[in-house]
Amino acid sequence: MAWTRFGKKKDMPGGLWIKCENCGQMLFRKEFEQRFRVCSACGYHFTLPGRERVALTADPGTFEELYKNLVAEDRLGFVDRVPYAEKLKETGKKTGESDAMIVGTCTIKGLPVVLGVMNFSFMGGSMGMVVGEKVARAIELATARKLPVVLFCCSGGARMHEGPISLMQMAKTCGALARLNEAGGVSISVMTHPTTGGVTASFASVCDVLIAEPHALIGFAGPRVIATTIKKELPKGFQRAEFLLEKGQIDKIVPRASLRDEVARLVAYATGQDPVKAFKEPWETGVPVEVAAPAESEPAPAPKKKVRAKTAE
Amino acid sequence: MVPTGPPARLRVDPANLGPALSESTPAKTSDRLADGLAFERPLLELQQKIQELRKLAQTTHLDLQGEVQVLEERLRHQTQEVYAGLTPWERVNVARHADRPLTTDYVEKMLDDFVELHGDRLYGDDRAILTGLAAMRGVRFLLVGHRKGKTVKERLASNFGCAHPEGYRKAMQKMRLAEKLRIPIVTLINTPGAYPGIGAEERGQAGAIARNILDMFTLRVPVLAIVIGEGGSGGALGIGVGDRVGMLENAYSSVISPEGCAAILWKSGEKTPEAAEALNLTSKDLLRLGLVDAVIPEPLGGAHRDPATTVDNVRRQILAWLDELAPLPLDQLLEQRFWKFRRMGMPIEVEA
Numbered sequence A: 001m002a003w004t005r006f007g008k009k010k011d012m013p014g015g016l017w018i019k020c021e022n023c024g025q026m027l028f029r030k031e032f033e034q035r036f037r038v039c040s041a042c043g044y045h046f047t048l049p050g051r052e053r054v055a056l057t058a059d060p061g062t063f064e065e066l067y068k069n070l071v072a073e074d075r076l077g078f079v080d081r082v083p084y085a086e087k088l089k090e091t092g093k094k095t096g097e098s099d100a101m102i103v104g105t106c107t108i109k110g111l112p113v114v115l116g117v118m119n120f121s122f123m124g125g126s127m128g129m130v131v132g133e134k135v136a137r138a139i140e141l142a143t144a145r146k147l148p149v150v151l152f153c154c155s156g157g158a159r160m161h162e163g164p165i166s167l168m169q170m171a172k173t174c175g176a177l178a179r180l181n182e183a184g185g186v187s188i189s190v191m192t193h194p195t196t197g198g199v200t201a202s203f204a205s206v207c208d209v210l211i212a213e214p215h216a217l218i219g220f221a222g223p224r225v226i227a228t229t230i231k232k233e234l235p236k237g238f239q240r241a242e243f244l245l246e247k248g249q250i251d252k253i254v255p256r257a258s259l260r261d262e263v264a265r266l267v268a269y270a271t272g273q274d275p276v277k278a279f280k281e282p283w284e285t286g287v288p289v290e291v292a293a294p295a296e297s298e299p300a301p302a303p304k305k306k307v308r309a310k311t312a313e
Numbered sequence B: 001m002v003p004t005g006p007p008a009r010l011r012v013d014p015a016n017l018g019p020a021l022s023e024s025t026p027a028k029t030s031d032r033l034a035d036g037l038a039f040e041r042p043l044l045e046l047q048q049k050i051q052e053l054r055k056l057a058q059t060t061h062l063d064l065q066g067e068v069q070v071l072e073e074r075l076r077h078q079t080q081e082v083y084a085g086l087t088p089w090e091r092v093n094v095a096r097h098a099d100r101p102l103t104t105d106y107v108e109k110m111l112d113d114f115v116e117l118h119g120d121r122l123y124g125d126d127r128a129i130l131t132g133l134a135a136m137r138g139v140r141f142l143l144v145g146h147r148k149g150k151t152v153k154e155r156l157a158s159n160f161g162c163a164h165p166e167g168y169r170k171a172m173q174k175m176r177l178a179e180k181l182r183i184p185i186v187t188l189i190n191t192p193g194a195y196p197g198i199g200a201e202e203r204g205q206a207g208a209i210a211r212n213i214l215d216m217f218t219l220r221v222p223v224l225a226i227v228i229g230e231g232g233s234g235g236a237l238g239i240g241v242g243d244r245v246g247m248l249e250n251a252y253s254s255v256i257s258p259e260g261c262a263a264i265l266w267k268s269g270e271k272t273p274e275a276a277e278a279l280n281l282t283s284k285d286l287l288r289l290g291l292v293d294a295v296i297p298e299p300l301g302g303a304h305r306d307p308a309t310t311v312d313n314v315r316r317q318i319l320a321w322l323d324e325l326a327p328l329p330l331d332q333l334l335e336q337r338f339w340k341f342r343r344m345g346m347p348i349e350v351e352a
Helices: A002-015 A029-034 A051-058 A084-095 A129-145 A160-182 A225-231 A241-246 A256-270 A275-280 A300-313 B014-022 B027-032 B040-061 B063-083 B086-096 B103-110 B152-158 B163-182 B198-202 B205-216 B231-237 B258-266 B269-278 B284-289 B307-325 B330-342
Strands: A017-019 A027-028 A064-066 A099-110 A109-118 A151-154 A189-198 A209-212 B113-116 B129-136 B139-146 B185-191 B223-232 B244-249 B250-254 B294-296
Touching: A017 A029, A027 A029, A029 A064, A029 A275, A051 A109, A051 A151, A051 A256, A051 A300, A051 B185, A099 A129, A099 A256, A099 A300, A109 A129, A109 A256, A129 A151, A129 A160, A129 B152, A151 B185, A160 B205, A160 B250, A189 A256, A209 A241, A209 A256, A225 B198, A256 A275, B027 B258, B040 B063, B086 B223, B086 B258, B086 B269, B103 B129, B103 B139, B103 B185, B103 B307, B129 B163, B129 B307, B139 B163, B139 B223, B139 B307, B152 B258, B163 B205, B163 B244, B185 B231, B198 B307, B205 B307, B244 B284, B250 B284, B258 B269, B284 B294, B294 B307
Parallel strands: A109 A151, A151 A189, A189 A209, B139 B185, B185 B223, B223 B244, B223 B250, B244 B294
Antiparallel strands: A017 A027, A064 A099, A099 A109, B113 B129, B129 B139
């Protein structure tokens, strides 16, 4: 019976083991989650839930979330199989998030940044008015505070349920980036699996530095759409991060385990810090870093780092 | 007074045409899908009858003026009725109509002079986007427009208006030229979407579109964008960031094609009309949502019935907007351009 099968499926997430989507290896769930959802056998990077991404990237205790009170409104009265308004409520309840974007300030290895993280579990990370607005605000905050903005992208594209409003979010986010550039600000985009459609065709692709996680699917059109359009089989590895690197479309591929280090290093370059020093601070080398949360969200970065280095010693 | 001479099928008594024409039982969804322009059929039939009658009058020297007038009045009335009641999906089909004026028609009929400029200086010359210097009624500007082509050969060469990255890069390269020449930019949008193909992805389709959207915010000349047919998502927006954005009455602008939306959300191609409705893609919808500044009226029965008037209406709108924007200081112009898009789709704020 259908419902029994559903029941079993529902129990699965709580299970001890998880099967790798890529190589089929059975992975011990706890260990898998501790490794930030990277398969220990083949190195496949699973999509990381937004909150886990924040935890992986920000210095512990430094993330201060902003614009949490922004919520979408169904201006079109969009109904497919369920009304959009209902879907929003339901997804909100299921995920505990208000939409597909988390924005805040934090430090990464002691360096203050504005951080934006897309959450794929909220309607496929699709960009509607809330995602567009939060991205724009994150960029504007970075412009105002002269901080680098780091955006982790993970999205199926624009949110169809908001029709042309979602389309215009592409313009909104790019407009904000144009002003950041004019003010001399720096933006870093990390494209994770998957980043497609209107998100790739807007802010994700025009940041100053473009990083991708290994094997992430990144593209404008989805592979299925392309295959049906050209009526041909797609080449192996098409639209994967490695493919984009080869074609000169991204700056580099960084595995999840070293992303935090690499982003911090880039931020150091971007903000006039010494990347060598920033990278070799003794308190940085240990994996589980216990860093005391700074009292303020943005004291001058340089002295704070010294203080921290001392405390770690 | 109908003479006995003409064959029965040409014997025209407008009263006799009544039932056949008013028989506008809505076609089944499947029928409409097969031919999205089914609503045009009675109009075309009527048009044909008028033509036949005129021919007959000419060949037989009969005075059929009265009959023709009655039929013309009926046609006008019926066209008005049909076009006022078009569903969004039917409008999409009007926007895609084979006889609808294309960018090349505007070049031919609207401009007094045009110098086409080719190539993106990087990879190639995408024929899906036409760029060149234009003069019209004493005003000079850069024209950028999607090209769809009329003949099969042209259509294939321009990929049915689906641009590759080199098309977007060519557009930006020419827009920078316009900036240097200090002439405004007018874009005519008519694309089902940017081309989804292997080469397009290899050369950075997403990045090219994103770069254009961003760079258009920095152009230090007035920019107008007008959707003349299809405004297909990112492919349209890639040349669509303007100080003023207009849309022809029967044009549409959507985040995804109704077919694509139906396939994804309804998992059924048959739901395309429903998807078109849900997507709020008509000019009226976009105006109501505050996403375009003006809807440019089309002649009765759509642009394809009267390209000359359509082109005139677009010309008038372009000249009016250029006039309006010319006195604005550039910094103010750019500030307004940014805020215009910045305000689109403001979410609501709730108490935490």
